Amino acid sequence: MNAYFYFSIILFLLQALQSRAVFNITASEPLLQNQTLLSNSQIFELGFFTPNGSQNQYVGIWFKNMTPSKVVWVANRDQPLANTDRSASLMIGSDGNLKLLNGQQSLIWSTNVTVHSNYSVATLSDYGNFVLQDGNSNEIWGSFDEPTDTLLPNMKVGINVKTGKKAYLVSWKSENDPSSGSFVLGITPETPPQAFSWNGSSPYWRSGQWDKSTFVGIPDMDNTYMNRFSLPQDSQQGTSHFIMSNDNNSYFSYLFISSNGSIKLMDWDAGNDKWLTNWETPTNSCEIYGTCGPFGVCSSLKFPICRCSKGFKPRFDEEWDRQNWTGGCIRETELNCQRNTSTSGPVTVKEDIFMKMSHMKLPNSSTYLPDIADAEECQSWCLSNCLCLAYSYVNGIGCVVWSEELIDIQQFTTAGEDLFIRLAHAGKGPSKQTKVIISLGTIFGIILCGAAIYGLCKWRAKKRGMFKIRGTPALLYPGYTTDRPEEVQNACKEQWRQDDASELTLFSFDSILLATNNFNTINKLGQGGFGPVYKGKLKDGKEIAVKRLSSSSSQGVEEFKNEILLISKLRHRNLVRLIGCCTEGEEKILVYEYLSNKSLDKFLFHSSKKAELSWDIRLHIIHGVARGLLYLHRDSCLRIIHRDLKVSNILLNEKMNPKISDFGLARMFECTQVLVKTHRVAGTFGYMSPEYAMGGIFSEKSDIYSFGVLLLEIVSSKKNTSLDNHGHLNLLVYAWQLWSGGRALDLLDAAVADSFSPSEAIRSIQVGLLCVQDHAVDRPNMSQVVLMLSGESDLPQPKQPTFTFQSLTTHEIKSPQQESNWSTNAVTNTIIEGR
Structure with missing residues (x-):
């Protein structure tokens, strides 16, 4: 028998003799696979673990008594052990370093530090720091110096520009794969520093500048966060480190970056024995880096979310119209200082001016001017330097200026800073007397126009009989068209009268x-x-x-x-x-x-009440809404397009029977009518079909799209427009990725995990994806949807959608009416609460 056999026998005997829990690792006492290393107060635990469904095995640290537990550090994240290897061990080698050996005694991972003593010992602190000490109890290595995806209290992430050493958080590859993922979170070395995350090499999220107490780009960084975080810089040492303090001596909190790029601050709720999300980012598209491109301003509460700053226009109009804003904006007028330098001869051009923008997340790539004393001096410096495109004077920082394209600008409703953007001087304005005359003329003109419009409306109302409950459709709707065969029109009118x-x-x-x-x-x-x-x-x-x-x-x-x-x-x-x-x-x-149970959203998006919606109830609601829409679209001669179908407009009676409500935006279709163009786009963002939101074109396929969104929300208990969709821009993107990856059932709400039918769930998700396809012609009609949901119809495969607003082309869906010029107005986001 060879030496390896004897070693295996000895190792097996040692495993059988050793107790499960130990409090240190020494040269003579390795950590075996059936053991765990505990911190002194048994807050943290270190040992071997295998993620769910994985074929690999790792050494990591996790909270001992928290459910669900959270692995906060992994030693061999990119060098896993096989989960069949039962002879691996974590030990201290002859050189005093920690070493992870597999069953064949091959080195998998090591601390690889210089040790001046052969009497090393490894312990786990109550802060979660796995520490290697020499014989004199001096710390020579700690896991806090080599973080994985999680920041614990008293831990640092940051950079040393002199040594080039970086301590960044790197996401897991997936929820069950701790190997290095694509998202990285760190601190930039600039002054003032920023927190930054990257997806590969591309910027993904940015905190804004640190003002010595908060990041100016995180408006909800209130006193709770200020007391918890600090970011000291040492210019002599060249270091910038972000630290989460041990708030109120509580060990039970952590900040981590997930496999999909979300950054979350988690706290343990001892009263309810669960982890709570204290803060999370990104939660909307405006928080994704550069969403609106250079000189574009993002406002998450407006639609569209991107606009150009005053004095700028879209760089690419067609891309901008398609909601692709990454090209950003360009100046409408060249800066005066640039014309001064480019113009020959004694031409005098006025100085540039600055436009103030309030409540702003300041752009990236700023330059700090430490010698500027106040805001006035900051403006003067920027005005005298033609390369300076903007400035801001921030309390806690001082004067910061920008000489590059302004990118990643966001406007908040509160908080934020004042940003001054350089614009060309518009020239000498009118005198005060002229302004008064213009104002009076404008007011007089408005009064005359208003009187004329009022008189016209009264005349039209009187002539057409516009608000008569018994009136015919053509009288009640001035835009209602009747250019079709007379017998069909009379038949429809007769049914209406009945x-x-x-x-x-x-x-x-x-x-x-x-x-x-x-x-x-x-x-x-x-x-x-x-x-x-x-x-x-x-x-x-x-x-x-x-x-x-x-x-x-x-x-x-x-x-x-x-x-x-x-x-x-x-x-x-x-x-x-x-x-x-x-x-x-x-x-x-x-x-x-x-209706006693009010609206569906009161259940669906409520953390405790959604459990009352069993799978059978959800399916009952989906089928009921589908039947209601089928009645509107097909079961009457004058078809109805709802135009505002959403969760909050589905009301529930005492038996949880669904009823579609709120017909304020609904429109009637004639029997042969296919689509309508409107000058006023009205509805709710997130439920509107691409052709309606961007082109004002609505048809029954617009309602089909809304129904698809609603169906996926009912299945998942997630809002389409919320970024609580594993980091995806919306629920539709997340649903498609799960579907195309063969993991459709992962979309289901955990509240129905024990009651759902897999075949019914997959069929429902597939129908939802068929309904939200980009092009109206690809979506089924309601008759087909009802058959699909009932299992009486085979389902086609949904096409991969882009989930961007697109205009319909004439070959996709054609109107029998003559083409005419039309325009769209701003979207009206209706929010009607449940009855």
């Missing part, structure tokens, strides 16, 4: 006041763009939902008419029922049936 609105109750305002207790705020169910919604009770005890038009609503009158016209004609178990209305004086009120 479904009369006489069942509507006309309520007095006094009865509404009595039912809602004078619109008591206690009875308020929600607030939307139309106005508030209240719960009420009639004299006979019947509960109702009362929707009151707000006087400040710009679209309320039109939506009010629309709801009375449409809902009063519709009868379906999956559509909300309109009971009546009130139009006394200036009041415009709609009265609906009351």
Whole structure:
């Protein structure tokens, strides 16, 4: 027998004799695979582990008593052991270094430091630092110096520009693969420093400049974060290190960068025994580096999110129209100082000016001027230097200027800094007297135009009979076209007349006041763009939902008419029922049936209530909404396009039966009509189809797209527009990547993990992806969707979507109507709360 056999026998006996938990590793006491190394207070644990589904084995550190546990450090992340290797050990070699050996005694990993003693010992501190000490108890190596993906309290990440040593966080390759991933988080060596993450070599996220207490590009970095973090710089040593302090002596927190690029700050909630996400980034597209390109400004609460700064225009108009903003913006007018230097002769050009932009995340690539004393001097310096394109004077930093293209600019609603961008002087303005004359003329012109428009509207309303509940569609909708065979038109009108609105109750305002207790705020169910919604009770005890038009609503009158016209004609178990209305004086009120479970989003996006939505209930809701849409699109001669289908517009009764609500934006189609072009795009961002959002073109396929988004949200309990989708820009991208990777079931909400049918779930996800395909012609109609969901139809494979707004081409979907010039307006994001 050879020496290897004897060694294996001895190692096996040692494993059997050793207890599972140890508190140090010495030359004579290695760590074997059936053992773990514990910190003194048993907060952290080190040992061998195998990730779920992996064929590899690693040595790592994790929180001992936390569920789910979090591996915070891995020794051999890029040099794994086979999970079948049961003879590996972590030991201290003859040179005093820690060494990880496999079963064949080959070296897998080592600390590789110079040790001046053969009496080394390795311990694990209560902070999670795996430390190697020499015989005199001097620390010669620590895991804190070689982080993986996680920053623990009292740990540092940063850079030493003199030695070139970097301590960066590097993500795992995937959730179950700790090898080095593509995302890296570190601190830049510049002054002031920034936190930066990269995807490979490309910038991915940026914190903004450090002002000695916070990062100016993180608006929610409040006192909690200020007390926890510091970023000391030592110019003599050339170091910049970011440190998370041991806040309130709590060991149970960490910051890490995930395999999809998300940066999360996690805290242990001892009361509920779970990890809580204290802070996370990126959470919207504006936080992704350079989304709007050079000189582009990103605002996450606006649509579109990107715009050019004043004095700039899109570099590539066509790309900008397609929502590809990375090309950024260029100047409309050359800077005056540049014309001064390029113009020969004694031509005098005025000085440039600065445009102030408030609440800004300052651009990247700034230059710090330490000798500038105040904001006025900072401006003067920038004005005298033609290469200076912008400046900012920041409390805690001082004067920073920019000489390169301004990139990664974001505007917040609060916080942020003032940024001054250099523009060419516009020339001498008009005198005060001229301004007064122009202003008076403008006001007088507006009054005349307003009077003319008012008179025209009154005349048209009188002539067309625009707000008559019993009116025909052509009278109620000025844009309603009738150029089609007369017999078809008459048939549609006849069907419309048969479904009369006489069942509507006309309520007095006094009865509404009595039912809602004078619109008591206690009875308020929600607030939307139309106005508030209240719960009420009639004299006979019947509960109702009362929707009151707000006087400040710009679209309320039109939506009010629309709801009375449409809902009063519709009868379906999956559509909300309109009971009546009130139009006394200036009041415009709609009265609906009351649905006790309110809106679907109250369950779906609530961390505790979503568990009440079992898989069977979710499937029931999906099928109910599909049947309601099929009725709108196909089961009446005058088809209805909803245009604002979303989770908050799905109401639930006491039996969790879904009912589609809010028809304020709905439009009628004629029997043969295919599509309509609109001058006013209105709906909710995230649910609008590409052709509607960008081109104002809507059809039944617009509703199909919205239904697909809604279906995927119901399956996953994730919002499409939220970046809580494993770092993807939206839910649709995440769903497609899981589907194409053969992992569709990973999309399902964990709350239904024990109750769902895999075949039904996969079919539902596939139908959702078919509905959100980019081109309208590729999407199924509602008849096909209902058959697909019921399993009565084979499913085609969805095409890989780009999930970007695109304009329809004529071969994709054609209108029988004559082409005409049209334009789009800004999107109206309607947010109507559940009744």
